[in-house]
Amino acid sequence: MSTSNIVTRQFERIPERTVLVLLENMIWPILAVISLLILATVPRVFTNTMALRLMLFAAAPLGLVVLAESICLLSGHFDLSVGAIAGFSAVFTAMVLAEWNLVSNPVLGVAIVLAVGSAIGATNGIMIAKLGMNPFLQTLAFLIIFGGGKLALTTRPISDLPEGYVAPGGNEYVAIGILLASFACMAVVFRYTAFGQAVYAVGSDEEAARAVGIRTDRTIIAVYTLSGFFCALAGWLLTGYTGIVSPDIADDMVFSAFAAAIIGGISLFGGRGKLLGALGGVLLLSLVETALNVSGFDPTLIEVVNGVVLLFAILLYNTKESIRERVLSAGVSS
Amino acid sequence: MSSDAPTVSDDAPTAGDAGPKIAAENVRKVFGRIVALDDVSLSVRENEIFAVVGDNGAGKSTLMNLLCGVHRPTQGSLFLDGRPVAFDGPDEARAAGIETVYQDLALMDDLDVATNIFMGNFPRKGVGPFSVVDWEETYERAATIVDTHLERDIDPRAEVAYHSGGERQLIAIARALAFDPDVVILDEPTSALSVDATELVQETVRTLRRNGKTIIIVSHSLDEIFGLADRIGVLYRGSMAAVTNTADVSTDELRSLMVSGERS
Numbered sequence A: 001m002s003t004s005n006i007v008t009r010q011f012e013r014i015p016e017r018t019v020l021v022l023l024e025n026m027i028w029p030i031l032a033v034i035s036l037l038i039l040a041t042v043p044r045v046f047t048n049t050m051a052l053r054l055m056l057f058a059a060a061p062l063g064l065v066v067l068a069e070s071i072c073l074l075s076g077h078f079d080l081s082v083g084a085i086a087g088f089s090a091v092f093t094a095m096v097l098a099e100w101n102l103v104s105n106p107v108l109g110v111a112i113v114l115a116v117g118s119a120i121g122a123t124n125g126i127m128i129a130k131l132g133m134n135p136f137l138q139t140l141a142f143l144i145i146f147g148g149g150k151l152a153l154t155t156r157p158i159s160d161l162p163e164g165y166v167a168p169g170g171n172e173y174v175a176i177g178i179l180l181a182s183f184a185c186m187a188v189v190f191r192y193t194a195f196g197q198a199v200y201a202v203g204s205d206e207e208a209a210r211a212v213g214i215r216t217d218r219t220i221i222a223v224y225t226l227s228g229f230f231c232a233l234a235g236w237l238l239t240g241y242t243g244i245v246s247p248d249i250a251d252d253m254v255f256s257a258f259a260a261a262i263i264g265g266i267s268l269f270g271g272r273g274k275l276l277g278a279l280g281g282v283l284l285l286s287l288v289e290t291a292l293n294v295s296g297f298d299p300t301l302i303e304v305v306n307g308v309v310l311l312f313a314i315l316l317y318n319t320k321e322s323i324r325e326r327v328l329s330a331g332v333s334s
Numbered sequence B: 001m002s003s004d005a006p007t008v009s010d011d012a013p014t015a016g017d018a019g020p021k022i023a024a025e026n027v028r029k030v031f032g033r034i035v036a037l038d039d040v041s042l043s044v045r046e047n048e049i050f051a052v053v054g055d056n057g058a059g060k061s062t063l064m065n066l067l068c069g070v071h072r073p074t075q076g077s078l079f080l081d082g083r084p085v086a087f088d089g090p091d092e093a094r095a096a097g098i099e100t101v102y103q104d105l106a107l108m109d110d111l112d113v114a115t116n117i118f119m120g121n122f123p124r125k126g127v128g129p130f131s132v133v134d135w136e137e138t139y140e141r142a143a144t145i146v147d148t149h150l151e152r153d154i155d156p157r158a159e160v161a162y163h164s165g166g167e168r169q170l171i172a173i174a175r176a177l178a179f180d181p182d183v184v185i186l187d188e189p190t191s192a193l194s195v196d197a198t199e200l201v202q203e204t205v206r207t208l209r210r211n212g213k214t215i216i217i218v219s220h221s222l223d224e225i226f227g228l229a230d231r232i233g234v235l236y237r238g239s240m241a242a243v244t245n246t247a248d249v250s251t252d253e254l255r256s257l258m259v260s261g262e263r264s
Helices: A003-011 A017-022 A026-043 A050-074 A081-097 A107-127 A135-153 A162-170 A173-194 A194-202 A206-211 A214-241 A253-263 A277-292 A299-333 B060-067 B090-093 B111-117 B133-150 B163-175 B197-208 B251-260
Strands: B020-030 B032-043 B049-054 B077-082 B083-085 B096-099 B183-187 B214-219 B231-236 B239-245
Touching: A017 A299, A017 B111, A017 B251, A026 A277, A050 A081, A050 A173, A050 A214, A081 A107, A081 A135, A081 A214, A081 A253, A107 A135, A107 A162, A107 A173, A107 A214, A162 A214, A173 A194, A173 A214, A173 A277, A194 A206, A194 A214, A206 A214, A253 A277, A253 A299, B020 B060, B032 B049, B032 B060, B032 B077, B049 B060, B049 B197, B049 B251, B060 B183, B060 B214, B083 B163, B090 B096, B096 B163, B111 B133, B111 B163, B111 B231, B133 B163, B163 B183, B163 B197, B197 B214, B231 B251, B239 B251
Parallel strands: B032 B239, B049 B214, B049 B231, B096 B183, B183 B214
Antiparallel strands: B020 B032, B020 B077, B077 B083, B231 B239
16 A cells, blocks of 8 residues: 555544645644754754844845746746856856946946846746746756856856845845745745736636636746846845855855745645745745754755755655645545 | 427527517537537527536537627527627627626635625726726626625625635626626536525526516536526537427436437
């Protein structure tokens, strides 16, 4: 008997709706259990407030990329180019500010980084919604183009950026505030606006959404534009976090972004999940990484652990979907 | 078309005739070289259940799409409450009080019943650009539609995926009712449904009529419309082969009209 069979039988006594709600919010009990495990094995993570603050500070850019990926996933699409957009936006703007010296105003710098990310995201959306490009291939192409584009722009770190440009991202309170405000803002938009509900509708069934009058093309373009915007915001915060912009900035963030979103309860196929759950996924990933760092774990193996976490996320997702299918089937046939 | 086939001349509408709720007069629809409908007339009385039947390719879908604004007739006229109307899209037909429930239902399984019912048409609270979806009102109104108009026990907060085929059809009908239409067009409402689910949907259609709606059912299934429709219009190769009271026709005669345009 498979694990999901056993779990389903255990769930049979619980009202179906409760089971579904539990499945959708699985991240919070998982986060609680992992926190207790870390508290028992590496208590310094929780007793050292500095470590916790640094954890949240470092998690801010990743969190914004997770938000970007989650928005795409909710719409039934996905974006492999989130890290490349974050990195390219940051590198391009750094070149404008410190190498080409086209602009020195830090506010204009922030506007440029956000505009670049949004424009790339919008292009992704237009290619997918209007030209019918497959989201996987389209965003893979942009991953390669803009990942390579960073190196084409510079092969060495860029420093001497305007203080006003890097200072906000270098301030832990500002960075964490931007992360939390972004999630809160998007959570409200997705819950309380027609646009947010349209994204869920497109993610659940694009054809059905179109049939009931949703302008699916516009919705998809808006989704990718928003995603690009938050990637760029992540690129800007990363710039502030390190103080310089290296050519490998934001590399490999896409895998962690997927892992956090999936663990956070965002459906791989769209239409289901809550953005605050994805924030829980970010906290989980950051907590595990902090615990490994504090416990003296070999840093070269951190990527391996990230891969294991991604695998765990996919296994968890499959189990969750299997249970959900059984609960729904039981409900329909009863 | 057979010369002895029943015709619609007894109640075909004329401009200014306030009798029928919705009517088509001498409608022709051409797609390129293909004549999908030719000189089709029908009139549906207020609070009537009218079935349009026909074999595949008879023109049922084209007629339905004309009535609900997807297409405009090449020739001929449509009337609503006796007044000539010309719809420039489904939105205009909806605004005039005509709603259509398509065969594929266009439901979003991952979303709950109320969200499906009001998708694209949510009750809102607040002012102008600062208005947001009013979820309390959304669930209350969904419950009212399901309880009062459909007289069914469907939880507005449950996911659509949680519901059976018959209930999904009812949810799609409930979405049409959210626009408070006078005329509801149902496209193959019980195809691929079990016997129980078919009975559930048929009972709901009767409930709709009790609640004052005019209903047009488009179908190729005679079992679906016998015992439900007051009158039946039979399309054969783009022409209206017959319009008859359901009580005045047998299944064999209808089948013959559908496949040959003539009564057996």
